[in-house]
Amino acid sequence: MLQPNQIKIGSDIFVPFLNEDTIQKRVKELAEEISGDYAGIIPIFIGVLNGSFIFMSDLIKSVTIDCEIDFFKLSSYGDEKISSGRVRLLKELNCDVNERDVIIVEDIVDSGLSVKFIEELFSKKTPKSMKVVSLLVKPDSTKYDVKIDYIGFKIPSKFVIGYGLDYAQKYRNLRSIYILKD
Numbered sequence: 001m002l003q004p005n006q007i008k009i010g011s012d013i014f015v016p017f018l019n020e021d022t023i024q025k026r027v028k029e030l031a032e033e034i035s036g037d038y039a040g041i042i043p044i045f046i047g048v049l050n051g052s053f054i055f056m057s058d059l060i061k062s063v064t065i066d067c068e069i070d071f072f073k074l075s076s077y078g079d080e081k082i083s084s085g086r087v088r089l090l091k092e093l094n095c096d097v098n099e100r101d102v103i104i105v106e107d108i109v110d111s112g113l114s115v116k117f118i119e120e121l122f123s124k125k126t127p128k129s130m131k132v133v134s135l136l137v138k139p140d141s142t143k144y145d146v147k148i149d150y151i152g153f154k155i156p157s158k159f160v161i162g163y164g165l166d167y168a169q170k171y172r173n174l175r176s177i178y179i180l181k182d
């Protein structure tokens with residue numbers, strides 16, 4: 001039977017996984033760590049749309065150093081729960097990253113394909129440094145060799161929604177994160 005705090009989407013049931021307080025506490029810790037590492041530097045936080053917009057917003061609100069922001073927009077999943085295995089660039093950066101320290105902000109790293117794609121885009125640009133922060137990482141799903149410098153939570157290889165993460169473009173507005181029940 002469906003419990004009050006569960007979400008039913010078709011025949012799938014999602015259950016509470018990371019609540020708002022847990023997420024907010026961890027995001028603040030990441031912001032503190034990044035602020036310490038980048039003291040005296042003005043990094044550019046580059047969010048990967050759409051999924052990262054809520055995490056990026058909360059993260060930079062807790063960052064205590066000067067910083068700038070910009071966004072990439074990638075597409076990979078379509079409306080499915082499984083990656084299409086292809087990534088397309090839907091929106092390029094608007095800022096000049098030459099000799100700048102960039103921090104890529106991802107919502108979740110699953111196969112690592114999106115991060116790999118971004119690394120390849122940056123191999124044609126000339127930033128001074130590039131690091132990656134991801135709120136969530138699914139270590140058992142990684143297929144591409146990518147380094148995630150700051151990780152919020154390592155999670156099982158199951159589909160999650162909320163806090164920016166969607167299922168067929170919906171549920172991004174949930175304040176906590178829900179996970180697909182077995």
Ligand code: IMP
Pocket residue numbers: 048051076077083106107108109110111112113114115158159160161165166167
């Ligand atoms: P990757 O390229 O396979 O690493 O997948 C990265 C992108 O797929 C993320 O930035 C998300 O937009 C999306 N994604 C991966 N896993 C999930 C999930 O569990 N829920 C929602 N979106 C996901």
Ligand code: MG
Pocket residue numbers: 048049050051052106107108114
């Ligand atoms: Mg994403």
